[in-house]
Amino acid sequence: MLILATFVISLDRAIAAVASTSAPVTAKANNNQxxxxxxxxxxxxxxxxxxxSSVAESPVQGLLQVMTEKGLFYVSQDGSYFMQGRIFNLDEGMRNETEAALSGARLSGLETFKDNVIEYKADKEKYVVxxxxxxxxxxxxxLHNQMAEYNDLGITVRYLAFPRAGLGGQSYHDMVSVxxxxxxxxxxxxxxxGSQVAAKNCDSKVAEQYAFGQSMGVNGTPNIVMPDGSVIPGYQPPEQLEEALKAIM
Incomplete structure (x- = not known):
């Protein structure tokens, strides 16, 4: 395995920094426990x-993978060290194990919103993004202005909400209304x-979709989740998206 780390911190030092406002921490395990x-x-x-949201084994012995609302992180098995980074499997052609874990989580999460998307369905559907x-x-x-072109290529588009200004901005309220x-x-x-949106309110799941996007690493739009759970971060012309879909199907 190859691990590319962005940062590693000691959780015990972090705990000490917030000890005045935090509950007592369970005693640290012995090195071998x-x-x-x-x-x-x-x-x-x-x-x-x-x-x-979850703590599970990672592909690297001694590391656990932790899914949070800010993405996927790794922590030492004794709970002492916390790391953000990517794990690549040298024995499997540099397979990105971090992305594989995120892809699975994306697909599972998308399933929970299947009844809350706004769908533009292709008449002769070949792919769903x-x-x-x-x-x-x-x-x-x-992208939206070319929806007919995506649909003509057999690409069904399902929208999830990601108001870039967050849950306090006008775009959030407008997206709830949509x-x-x-x-x-x-x-x-x-x-x-660009038309004005008539104000509406309901159990829209817009806030939940935004939170899910953040947990999966979405930080801009459009963000295209492919059928295998991989992501294309940004606009793709219809023909290029079709080629990318053919490559993974």
């Missing part, structure tokens, strides 16, 4: 104020064309 997964997750929550979008994003509008409209597809068409 691993904390259980619950203890590791709790320690990260307390020390770094990250919401931990999920696209994190913002109604104010220039390249999102460019998702809650009587005809969400028409509301999306109008919003992408």
């Amino acid at each position: 691993a904390l259980d997964y619950t203890q590791v997750g709790d320690k990260i929550r307390r020390s770094l104020q990250l919401n931990v 999920n696209v994190f979008t913002d109604i104010t994003c220039g390249y999102c509008r460019k 998702w809650c409209a009587a005809n969400p597809q028409k509301a999306m068409d109008d919003a992408k064309a």
Whole structure:
């Protein structure tokens, strides 16, 4: 394995820095003794104020992979060290193990939103892509203006909401209104064309989709999730997207 690390920190030092506001921490395990997964997750929550959704084995012995609302991280099995980086498998042609883990998590997460997307379905569907979008994003509008071309190539597009300004901006409220409209597809068409969005409210899942996007590393739009869970971060012309889809199918 090859690990490319962005940063490594000692969780015990991080805990000490916030000790005045944190609950007492479970005693550190001996060097040869691993904390259980619950203890590791709790320690990260307390020390770094990250919401931990899962803790699991990683491909590297001695490291656990931790999924949080800010992405995938790694932690030593004794809960002492925390790292952001990528793991590549030298024995498997430099396979990106970090991306493989994220791809699986993306597909699982997308399944939970299958009834909350705004879909533009191809008549002769060959491929399905999920696209994190913002109604104010220039390249999102460019992609949307070519929707007929994507559909003609057999590409179904399913939109998830990712208001780039966050949950406090006007685009968030407008996207809620789009998702809650009587005809969400028409509301999306109008919003992408620059028309004013009629205010609506409902259980839209826009906030949940935004949080999911953040946890999967989305930091801009459009962000295209491919059928295998891989990501193309940015606009792709219809023909180029078709070629990328053919390459993985």
